[in-house]
Amino acid sequence: MILHEIKKIVMRIGKNKGKTMYFASPLPQDRTTTRQVEDYIINLTSLSRSDIRSCITALAEVLRNEMLAGHAVDFADLGSFKLVSIGKQVEKEKDVSAETLKKARIQFFPRAELRAMAEKVQRIIQKPDEKE
Structure with a gap:
């Protein structure tokens, strides 16, 4: 279960500039x-x-x-961890170098069973008048 609260933001750019917009923001999880x-x-x-x-x-x-x-590391039914580093786009092939690579980060790729579980998780929005 993931609990959310309603937050608001005043838009600074775009078609809704100056309008107050509301969105669901996840509460910290245990x-x-x-x-x-x-x-x-x-x-x-x-x-x-x-x-x-x-x-x-x-x-x-x-x-x-x-x-x-x-190396990518596979953890059986959980999924795999991989290092990912993509390159920035440049105009000329000769400009592609190690300096154009973005900082490497670790990505987790869950197995289908975990992905399916995530789709089934209950999501609840706590409205201000319903918090109790």
């Missing part, structure tokens, strides 16, 4: 801590907390090392 994730896995498996922590630490290390080497 965060599941690493310890809560560990507890969840402990209840689902026969692993100990130290085994789980070792596994999470190792996965993070593998992800760092493989991405630094320029």
Whole structure:
């Protein structure tokens, strides 16, 4: 579930310049801590907390090392992490260089099951008079 609140903004440019426009803005989400994730896995498996922590630490290390080497990293049913860096558009081929590349960023590409779950998530807008 994603909760939203209604916010307003006075438009400074475009066809609605000077008008007050309203939009739904997501409220901060609760965060599941690493310890809560560990507890969840402990209840689902026969692993100990130290085994789980070792596994999470190792996965993070593998992800760092493989991405630094320029590899995409696949995490089974979750999806894959990839480094992405695209080039800025320039007028002449000879002007394309490392300096025209945008800063690299990490992108996560979820598997179809996760994408389908995201489509089904409940979205709620809290209106000011309904907050209680």
